[in-house]
Amino acid sequence: MSNTFDLERLTAEAEAALAPAFREIDLQAERATARVMDAFRACRVSAALFAATDGYGYDDRGREVLDEIYARVFGAEAAFVRSAILSGTHALTIGLFGLLRPGDTLLSLTGKPYDTLDEVIGISGEAGVGSLKDFGVKYSEVALTAEGLPDYEGVRAALLADPSVKVAFIQRSKGYLDRKSLSVDEIGELCKIVHACSDAFVMVDNCYGEFVEDKEPSMVGADLSVGSLIKNPGGGMAECGGYLVGTRRAVELCGYRFTAPGVGLEIGASLGQNKNMFKGLFYAPHTVAQALKTAHFAAYLFEKLGFETEPRAKEVRHDIIQQVKCGAPELLVAFCRGIQYGSPVDAFVTCEPWDMPGYGDPVIMAAGTFTQGASLELSADGPIRPPYIAYFQGGLTYESGKIGVLSAVREVLKVMENDAQGAS
Ligand SMILES: *Cc1c(COP(=O)(O)O)cnc(C)c1O
Numbered sequence: 001m002s003n004t005f006d007l008e009r010l011t012a013e014a015e016a017a018l019a020p021a022f023r024e025i026d027l028q029a030e031r032a033t034a035r036v037m038d039a040f041r042a043c044r045v046s047a048a049l050f051a052a053t054d055g056y057g058y059d060d061r062g063r064e065v066l067d068e069i070y071a072r073v074f075g076a077e078a079a080f081v082r083s084a085i086l087s088g089t090h091a092l093t094i095g096l097f098g099l100l101r102p103g104d105t106l107l108s109l110t111g112k113p114y115d116t117l118d119e120v121i122g123i124s125g126e127a128g129v130g131s132l133k134d135f136g137v138k139y140s141e142v143a144l145t146a147e148g149l150p151d152y153e154g155v156r157a158a159l160l161a162d163p164s165v166k167v168a169f170i171q172r173s174k175g176y177l178d179r180k181s182l183s184v185d186e187i188g189e190l191c192k193i194v195h196a197c198s199d200a201f202v203m204v205d206n207c208y209g210e211f212v213e214d215k216e217p218s219m220v221g222a223d224l225s226v227g228s229l230i231k232n233p234g235g236g237m238a239e240c241g242g243y244l245v246g247t248r249r250a251v252e253l254c255g256y257r258f259t260a261p262g263v264g265l266e267i268g269a270s271l272g273q274n275k276n277m278f279k280g281l282f283y284a285p286h287t288v289a290q291a292l293k294t295a296h297f298a299a300y301l302f303e304k305l306g307f308e309t310e311p312r313a314k315e316v317r318h319d320i321i322q323q324v325k326c327g328a329p330e331l332l333v334a335f336c337r338g339i340q341y342g343s344p345v346d347a348f349v350t351c352e353p354w355d356m357p358g359y360g361d362p363v364i365m366a367a368g369t370f371t372q373g374a375s376l377e378l379s380a381d382g383p384i385r386p387p388y389i390a391y392f393q394g395g396l397t398y399e400s401g402k403i404g405v406l407s408a409v410r411e412v413l414k415v416m417e418n419d420a421q422g423a424s
Pocket of ligand 1: 090
């Protein structure tokens with residue numbers, strides 16, 4: 001087997017074949033960087049904005065300017081970005097509770113939302129803990145088509161049938177589902193339908209999608225887009241945080257939910273976190289480009305090894321996630337082990353599957369990251385169940401991402417060679 005796969009040759013072949021895709025990614029990062037820098041200039045970013053505030057944080061100019069910059073970069077009317085938003089799920093929860101009231105319906109337009117939202121919505125979990133369901137918010141969903149695309153007709157019919165829909169929810173990235181990620185154009189199509197046949201807010205779970213395309217959901221009609229700063233827009237710099245961008249009204253309502261009605265976004269000490277968030281946004285288009293190249297590279301190599309991938313190596317991407325269908329538990333474990341060995345932090349650790357609370361099957365995770373759980377950094381995981389898919393993303397630099405991918409390839413090859421020997 002090792003004779004068949006000359007990794008050095010294969011790497012050179014991959015990079016030659018992917019050169020046009022890499023060129024496109026560089027150009028796209030350049031355009032997004034220009035968008036970020038234009039916003040910095042227009043908002044007169046200066047070092048004074050990086051100063052820490054404490055207590056109530058009234059008049060924290062850095063916080064106010066960063067909000068304005070996010071609004072501009074995402075093409076929205078308003079935004080808020082806070083290190084006190086503790087995760088993507090927290091940010092999404094603020095959005096959902098900010099917009100929905102008792103008697104309203106939350107309609108998901110893209111099938112089941114991300115796992116961690118189940119208990120927020122009340123699809124699963126204990127009654128009485130304060131889910132949307134506990135507060136009398138109903139939930140329904142329109143499944144994706146068999147091809148994993150939005151069911152536009154189904155969405156239209158569901159909206160027309162139920163005038164209580166207040167939030168039409170879209171998940172841009174596949175998350176950990178075996179589906180396609182949506183393009184911003186597809187999101188725009190859904191926004192058009194929602195706005196034509198209801199007065200619901202369109203809310204987008206934007207996790208993993210930021211800066212992958214020239215457009216963002218707020219530019220095509222989304223009323224609210226939400227994401228995490230330890231993914232794309234934090235650029236690998238933000239230590240923690242989340243953002244919500246959208247229309248003035250949607251952002252105002254979410255601000256009331258985030259702090260308190262009447263108080264809204266007037267308070268919030270930045271405690272010295274502003275600089276990392278500014279710097280992270282500055283880096284984000286570039287860092288996302290590094291992650292995209294790493295994903296293309298991984299797809300190319302694993303396809304050559306005979307694995308099924310989604311997206312395919314040469315496909316245009318809509319988020320930074322790469323799926324590799326490992327097909328056997330040992331191969332999935334080997335993949336993650338290799339990613340861990342090829343990480344800058346905790347490279348000496350051998351990761352093992354474990355029973356993670358809330359998951360039916362054991363899960364394996366590789367995360368040798370500077371910031372805990374930061375998945376713009378090289379990371380991989382997958383539930384130990386057929387078809388044993390490794391979900392892989394990140395790489396703060398293409399160079400290190402490539403080292404991580406090659407390490408995963410070597411670990412997987414070892415298992416394949418052992419199997420081949422066992423069989424012969
Ligand atoms: C990561 C992610 C979330 C939530 O993220 P946490 O920060 O882990 O709470 C939500 N939706 C999608 C699609 C994600 O990828």
